Every structure is written in C-alpha cells, then in structure tokens.
Amino acid sequence: MFAFLKSDPxxxxxxxxxILLEQAMQAQRKGDIRTYSxxxxxxxxxADEIQRLGANKA
Incomplete structure (x- = not known):
C-alpha cells in the first residue's frame, strides 16, 4: 500500500x-595503480550486488 515510501536499496x-569509479579514475591519473586496482x-x-538485487526484484 505504501510501497512508494520504501527506499530503493x-x-x-x-x-x-x-563514487568508487570516480576515486579509481583519480588514483589512476595520479599513477597510483595499486589504489586504482x-x-x-x-x-x-x-556492481555485482546491484545486479543481484535487480535479479531478485524481477
């Protein structure tokens, strides 16, 4: 009934x-390959968790 009030995980x-991808890009630009990895x-x-939650929804 109030499904619109529930937050989307x-x-x-x-x-x-x-945010992680942005931080990884910045680390790569600085030459910090370990942090990038x-x-x-x-x-x-x-991303796998997002995909798993999406599969459970369908």
Whole structure:
C-alpha cells in the first residue's frame, strides 16, 4: 500500500559505485595503480550486488 515510501536499496549502491569509479579514475591519473586496482575491485563487488538485487526484484 505504501510501497512508494520504501527506499530503493539499489539507489544507495549505485551512488557508492559511481563514487568508487570516480576515486579509481583519480588514483589512476595520479599513477597510483595499486589504489586504482583496489577501488575498481570494490566497485565490481558493488556492481555485482546491484545486479543481484535487480535479479531478485524481477
């Protein structure tokens, strides 16, 4: 009945994913490849979680 009041869990994850990718890009530009790799790996985990939640919704 009040489904429109519930927050979308993927919205927060998508924002986190975007921030991680931005930070990874900045690290890569600075030449910090280790941090770039770590941030990219974390962003992939978040993307997998988004995809998993999307599959459960459908």
């Amino acid at each position: 993927t919205k927060k994850l998508k924002k986190r994913h975007s 770590e941030l990219t790996a974390e962003a992939e985990k978040v």
